Amino acid sequence: MSYRGLTWDHPRGLNALAAAQGPVTWEVQPLEGFESAPIADLCAEYDLVVLDHPHLGEALAHDCLTPLDQVFAADDLARIADGAIGPAYSSYAMAGRQWALPLDAATQVMALRPDLAETPPTSWAEVETLSQQGGVALSLAGPHAALSFLSVCAALDDALDMRDGGWPADGIAERAYDILAPLAARTPAHTKTLNPIGLLDLMGRADDIRLIPLVYGYVNYTRASRPVAFQDAPRAGGRPGSILGGTGICVSRRAQVDDTLRDHLLWLMSDATQRGFIPDHDGQPGLRSAWADPKVNAAWGNFYSQTAATLEAAAIRPRHDGYIALQTRASAYLRDAFDARTPAPQAARRLRDMFEASQPERTTA
Template sequence: MTWDHARGFDPVQATAHSYGALQPDVEVTWTRRSLREFAERSVIDLAEDYDLIVLDHPWIGTAVAREALLPLDTYLDAGFLRDQAENSVGPSYDSYVYQGHVWALPVDVAAQVSAYRPDLLDEVPQTWDAVMRLLQEKPGQVGIPLMPVDCLPTFVSLCANLGEGPGQHADHFVSHAVGQQALRMMTHLHVYSHPGSIDWNPPQLLDHMSSTDDVSYCPLLFGYSNYARPGYRPETVLFTNIPLGVDQQPSGAILGGAGLAVSRRCREPEAACQYAAYVASPAVQRGEYFQHNGQPGHRSAWVDAQVNAQCGDFFQATLQTLDHAYLRPRFNGYIDFQDAACDILHRFLKDKGDIDQTLTALDAAYRASKKS
């Protein structure tokens, strides 16, 4: 099971066919779910029905607690896993390591990055002060995904970029001093951005940017290299590092991407794990996986000149952001907080809510998730 987007479905479908040619006794069939379901539907339920699951790393703690997944390190060669770790893009490999085991392979890597139309934007903002000036000088020409499921990632990225990664304490999600700054920035982004932003997810915003000329820049969204490939949409969208943080680096962007996991209920675990290793292998990642609309997870693809030449240098242009990305919590119960926090932050923006009350509500939801 994967998610319903060219980036999510096409590359694994292609690898299923090529692997079947190499291993005629193994047949892999993929189905897909919406991007919203990818973020929200329980991996525990999926593991009951599917052998192979493309998942979001915050699910790892819950999935391990519920014994839903196979520990891949018990099936895969140590040398292969060492290569995966050494060629990780940012903390992507570590995002699937939990309680001493590897629970998924980082076949797809992403983080929040910046996007722009080079034909519409003269200069890409390098700092948040420059972003705020652009918002006021050209209101509505900046877009940012702020539908509920994207509100928490944006808040987390802003906090981490301001110097404090959320979710590191037991009694509060983030200090109120940093949280207040982040919410003020989100408010400014919401008020001056394109009015469609509050209902957009990243592909919807990128579809808009690549088919109309009224949005020229987005400071934070999960990157999709597809839109930087000539011919994928009417207009090409390029990607770059996020604005500099307090450390003068493009730091703190929340890590995204997707890992390939194997259900503990799988009746052919050895075959499933070997197929997963095939998909994650460097040659497949920078070759077939990328060529079929994939966004690889292996570092060799990110620095490959031929790969970058086909997608407007998407990987090289954003690699610094990925290497400074922030790994959010993955404890058992975090998903409950994530769902609640997305709704809290979205209501804050839509209803012009109170900053301190919003932060208090986030802390309460965070503490409740830790107890659960």
């Protein structure tokens, strides 16, 4: 049996899946599509969908995914859970079931040009000092203003975990806003519309940016014409603050899973494949063993070893049905608030109001 799969249009999202030559024909859509396209529409058309964990609430509300305990043996899922790095596996658990395999692990980390920023900052205070010298850009386009904000909140609050409906306390939100506001004001104007891929592409071919303190890590840019290095996200006293990204493979309700597909997916998540085939084909593996592998690190500029601590400590976003739209609205609000120099208490209250209004039970007809 053959299957249709949908992934995202980037070497990290496509190359390994396409090269695997399994029973799946993979098609692509832009990264922004996964940040906005209704998941139920995608699952109606495709057997396998690669998505990010914040889409789970929407997917479960529309009952368009097959829980993986109906696809795989418990021992197979337990092995993958034990081997996954950080919350890469657990982020796809919701309502007592597992909904995706963590093929790709990522989180927001620090990106820099080592030839332009010889000593990487380790704290937000050091980022602020470096920013005053120029060449420091925040990731603000699309949903990323909100994601940067939540990452700083995670740096300020070690216990922040929003997977079950939490939100940063107002005091934490105000401090995070005050950290980001001056950095946003100094971010070069021509970079503010660039998504993470665009930012890293610019960093890897020109000298406009020497540091991005928070951006989703893409191992591929360690091999850019002007190589980009990656380090742990900045701290504000505790853990390196970051919001989990990455992608998982989901099985839609329309798929009729056979042993060939099941074996292929387990092969993709095997230790040997994650440490060899996936990184050899531009992928970013989801198992801890690959991130710690000396050969994998040597081939990719130590991307994995230099950012693994951030991934292990990454916070999980809200996942309720309505969060994806909130993420977009909150980012637009933050960009406007930074430009308008809105006071932090006012911004924090507005963001909390937006979060509360996004909850399904608060939606009115």
